[in-house]
Amino acid sequence: MQKTRYAAAAVAAVAALTLSACGGGGESADSGSSGEAGGGESLRIGIKFDQPGLGYDEGGSYSGFDVDVAKYVANELGVTEENIEFVEAPSANRENLLSNNQVDMIFATYSITDTRKQTVDFAGPYFVAGQDLLVPTDSDITGPEDLEGKNLCSVTGSTSAQKIKDQYPGVQLVEQPGYAECVTAMGGGQIDAVTTDDIILAGLAAQEANAGKFKVVGNTFSEENYGVGLPKGSDRCEDINAAITKMIEDGAWEEAITSNTEGADYTFNAELNPPTPAPCA
Amino acid sequence: MENYLSLFETYDVPAAFWVNIQLSFWAALWALALGTVLALFRISPIPSLQWFGAAYVNIFRNTPLTIILAFGFLGLFSVMQISLASELNVSLFRIAIVGLALYHAAFVCEAIRSGVNTVPLGQAEAARAIGLSFLPAARLIILPQAFRGAIAPLGNVLIALIKNSTVAAAGSVAAEASGLMKTMIEFRSDLVFPIFLTFALGFVILVIPVGLLTTWASRKLAVAR
Secondary structure, three states: OOOHHHHHHHHHHHHHHHHHHHHHHHHHHHHHHHHHHHHOOEEEEOOEEEEEEEEEEEEEEEEEEHHHHHHHHHHHOOOOOOEEEEEOOHHHHHHHHHOOOOOOOOOOOEEEEEHHOOOOOEEEEEEEEEEEEEOOOOOOOOHHHHHOEEEEEEEEEOOHHHHHHHHHHOEEEEEEOHHHHHHHHHHHOOOOOEEHHHHHHHHHHHHHHHHEEEEEEOOOOOOOHHHHHHHEOOOOOHHHHHHHHHHOOHHHHHHHHHHHOOOOOOOOOOOOOOOOOOOOO | OHHHHHHHHOHHHHHHHHHHHHHHHHHHHHHHHHHHHHHHHOOOOHHHHHHHHHHHHHHOOOOOOOHHHHHHHHHHHHHOOOOHHHHHHHHHHHHHHHHHHHHHHHHHHHHHHHOOOOOOHHHHHHHHHHOOOOHHHHHHHHHHHHHHHOHHHHHHHHHHHHHHHHHHHHHHOOOHHHHHHHHHHHHHHHHHHHHHHHHHHHHHHHHHHHHHHHHHHHHHHHHOO
C-alpha cells in the first residue's frame, strides 16, 4: 500500500511538471506576440551554441558575430540586452523553431535560399560568407583544385559537404557530426582540410586551443548570404534591415567581425561585404 | 505530392538504407561470434575467464554507442592513425562495424546466457557423466540447445542493431540513412515531416520481417521438453 501511494505521488508530480511545462511554453509564446504588438519588450533569439566566433555558449553568456549583430538589432528594436533570451537553434531545427513560434528571430549562419523562403521569411543579409578551406599552417593547399585524393572533413548533411560531393568527386570526404570533431581529426594529421563557410572556419581557427595551428585559405568558392530568419509574415523585416544598415554605417559591424575572428589571420571578402540588405518581401 | 516524389529523384534513399543493411549484416556476424565466445567465458569453470566476460559485458553494455563510435573516429582513426583499408571511406566503414560489433557482442552474450539458462542442469550433469570436458560439453550439448532457446532475445538484439546502425554517422559513415536524412532536411526544409516519416517507415519495413521471422523460428525450433 505504501508503495502504491509513492507511485501515485510520483505520477502526480510528473504530470504536474509536464503540465506546467506546457503552460510555460504557452505563456512565453504569448509574451512574444504581445511584444510584437507593443513595439517589443523581450525577444527570443535563436543562435548557434556550438560555433566559436559566431554563436557560442560560454557557460551562460554568449559570444560571436551572430550574437553581436543580434544584440545590436535587438537594441535598435527597443529591446535591452537583459531582455533577450537566447535559444539554441541547430541547423536542422531552424525552420521548425520559427514556424512553431518558439523563437522570434534567428541569427545562426542562416543562408537565404529559395527553398527556405517557402517556409520562413528573411531579413538581411547581414554578412556574405563563402565556402572556404581551413588547413594546417604549413599546408600548401590553396583551393579546392588541390584537394584531389586528399582527405577533407565537413559536417554531415551540410551544404558544404554536398557541394564537394557534387563538384569535386575526386576528394575523399569525411562527414562528422560537428566541425570541432573535424578540427580535432585535422590536428591528428589524418585530415588534410576542413571545409565550410569562411567565417565559421575563422571562428574555429581563432579558438585558444587552435591558435597558430590552422589558417583559412581565403579562396572562397560559393556565396552564402546570412540572413535573419523570421516567422512567415513577420512585420519586423523592415526594422531589422534598417538596424543592419545602421550597424554597418556606424562601424560596429566591422568591429564585431574583427573582434570575433581575432588571431585567425582572416579578412572577410571585401568585394561582397558589407552587404546591402535585400528589400523585404 | 509531386514535390515529395521529386525527393527520390534527387536523393538515393534505397542506397542509404543499403548501407545500413550492410553495416548491420557485418556487425551482426562479428557480434554473434564475439558474443558466443564471451558467453562461453561466462559459463566456463575458469574464474579469470568468468571475470573477463563479466567485465566486458558490464563495460560495453553500459557505454553509450555514440561514444564508442565517436571514439572509433577520433581515437582510433584520428589520433592512433589506425586504418583498416587503403580507401578512407572503406576504412571508416570498417571501424564503424568494429564499434557496432563490440557494443552488441555484450548483448548477444547476455542473450545466449539466457538461452543457457533454459537448458536443464541435468543435461550438463549427463554430459559430465559420459566423460565430456567443458568445451565438448558446451559445443555438443549446451550451446545447441541454448541457441534454440535464445532465438527470440537474439532477434531483439538484431532489431536494436539495425536501428543503432544509424549511429554510425557519429563514426563518419555519412552515406547511411540518418546522414542522408540530415542532408535532405538541410536542402528541403519545406518537407521536414514527410522526410522524417519516410525514414521512420523505411526502418519499420526493415525491422518487421526480422521480428516475424525470429518469433516464428523461436516457436519452430524451441526444444520440446
